[in-house]
Amino acid sequence: MQSARSEHMNHQAREWFVTLQSGSVSAAQREAFERWYAVAEHAHAYQEYELVWRSLGAMQGSPELDALRQSAAPRRWLSTSWGWPQLGFSGALAAALLMGLVFVFNYQPSIAVQEYTTAVAGQKTVTLVDGSEITLGAKTHVKVWQTKQGRHVDLVQGLAFFSVAKDPERPFYVAASGVQVTVVGTQFDVSNQGPVVRVAVREGQVNVEQIKHVLQSASSGQAQFELRPGQAVERIGNGELQAIADSGVQVAGDWRNGQLLYRNARLADVIADANRYFDGEIVLGNLALQSTRVTLALRTDQIEVFPELLNRTLPIDVHREAGNRIVILPAGNNPP
Template sequence: MSAPLPTAQQLEERALAYLQRRETPAWTEADQAELDAWIDASTAHRVTWLRMQQGWQRVDRLASLRSPQLRQPVRAAWRFGTRRQVALAASLCLAVLGGLLLVQQGIGPFDQRYRTDVGGHQTVPLKDGSRVELNTDTRLRAAVTEQAREVWLEQGEAYFDIAKDPHKPFIVHAGERRIVVLGTRFSVRRDGPRVEVAVAEGKVRVETPRAAKPIPPAIATGGDVVIAEAESVLVAAASPQRVDSELAWRHGLLVFDKVTLADAAREFNRYNRKQIVVVDTLAGDTRISGSFDAANVEAFSRLLERAYGLRIADHGERIAISN
C-alpha cells in the first residue's frame, strides 16, 4: 500500500522548516542540495515553496515599510519556534499585512480582478502570454508575477489558454479544488462546491489539497472531463465532441444531447435575465437535443412549443412552460 500523500499544511510546514534553516549560518551546500531535490520532487512541492518564499519576502518588505516592530515576533518564531509555531506566526503576520493591503488597495499588489454580468463574455490577456475567456456571470482574480502564476475562480466559468513555462506551473483555484498545468487549453466551471474541468488539449492535474482525508490527484488529458464534488472526483474519458459541446458557450451556443428540459432551462437561465420556469414535472422530464442560441430564450421556447406541443406563457421577466 502506497504512503498517503502529504497534506497542504504538511507541505507548508516542510517549506517553512527549510526557510528557517536557510537563514542560519549552519546552512550548507548539502542542505541546499536536499532542498533542491525536495522542490524538484513534485509540482506540489515547487508550488508550495514558491508561495511560502514569496509570502515571507512580502512579510519582510511590507513589515519594514509599515512597522519595524511587526517583524520581530515573526523573526523570533523563525529562529526559535517549532514548525507549527513558525507556520502560525507566518499565517498571523500575512493576515495582518494582507488586511492592510486590502484596506489600502482593495486587492493584493499583483492581483487583477475580472467579472462578467449575466449573458456577458470577455477575453483577457495575462502578463505571461496566457489568455482567459470568462463566461456569463463569472468572477475571477489573477496574480501572475515573475514568481508564480495563479488565478482564483470565485464564481462561474472560464476557458484558459495557458502559455508554457516548465519552471512556473499555472494554478487555478476553484473552491476546494486546485487545477495545476504547465501549458494547455481547458475550461473550469464552478457551481458552488461542484467543479467541472473540460480539457481541450494537453494535461491537467486536479487536486483537493485541504480534504479531510487524502484524495489522490486526478490526471486528465485532451478529451477528458473531470467532475469533482464533496469527496468524489470522477474522470470521464470523453470524446472530443463532448468537450466541444462543453465549450460551445465560447461561440454563444448551448448544445444539449438528450438532457431534460429542467436541466436545459437551468443552463438558459445562467445566460439570461429573463428566466424559464418549468411548471410541472412532466414537462421538465422532456428530453432535449440540439444547438441553441444562448441569448435567445424566446426562440428556444417557440421551438419547444412547435416540436413538443408544450404550453408557453410569456410573463415579461419569465417564461412559464407546462405540459
C-alpha cells in the same frame, strides 16, 4: 473597497483557518465550524485562505518565504486575543506565516490582485502579462494574480476558457470552490455554476484535484484526475470529483462562438448555462427534472425562445411569471 460585511467574513475565515491548523479542535468548535462553513459565502472565503496556505509549498526555500518567517515571529500570536485557547508554538507559527502571507498578498504591489467580470450575455477576453489568455463567459467573475513561483486565478463564479502560455518554472493554477486545476501550458474550460464545478480539456494535459478542509472525512472517491483532450470531470455539491462519461458537455471553448452544444447532458446543467444569457431566471420547479438528459444545439442569441424549444422535445410545461421568471415543470403539473 471591500464592504464591512466582506471584511468581517474574511476575518472569520482567517480565524477559523488558524484554529483548524493548530491541531487542537474541540467538538464544540468542530460543530460551530461546520455550521459556519455550510454558508456558501463563508466556504468561499475559507477556501481562498486555504489556497494561499497551499501556495507556501511552492515558496519553500525561496527568499520570500525566509523573509516572511522572520517578519512573522511566533511570539506575536501567543495570546488569547483571537478568542480561542492558546495555539501553542506550531499553531502560532502557522498563524504567523498565514497572516504574514495574507498581508503580503493583499498589500505588496508585486502581488496585486486584478478582478474581471462580465454581465448577462457578456463575454470578454483578458490577456495576462505572461501572454496567457482568459475568455470570460457571461455572468463571470475572476480574480488574477502572479508571483515568481506561479500564476493564479480564482474563478469565483461563471465560466472561463484558458489558453495558457507555457512556462515550466511557473505553473498556472485555477481555483473554483474547492477544486484546483494545475497546468504548465494548455487549453481548457472551468465552470463554477452554483453547486456544479466542471473542468473540460481542449488541448494538452490538465491536473485536477479536490481540496478539502481538515475537518472533512476521508473518502474512497478519486480526489485527483489527469485529463487529456476531450476529457472532463465535475463535482456536484459536496460530492466527489467524477469523470463525465462520454463527455456529456460541449467541447471546451466552443461556447466562445455563441454555440451551446449538448449531447446527453443533464437538463439542470443546460438550464444553468442558459441563465447566463437570460435577462431573468429559468428554474426547474421539480427536482426530478434535474437529471433529465437532453441533446440539443442552441445559439446564445436564442435564449428567449429556449423554453419553448424544450417544450417541443420534452414532456414539460413552461410557466411564465412576473419579473421574467420562467418555471419548468413536468407536463400536467401546475406551479405551486
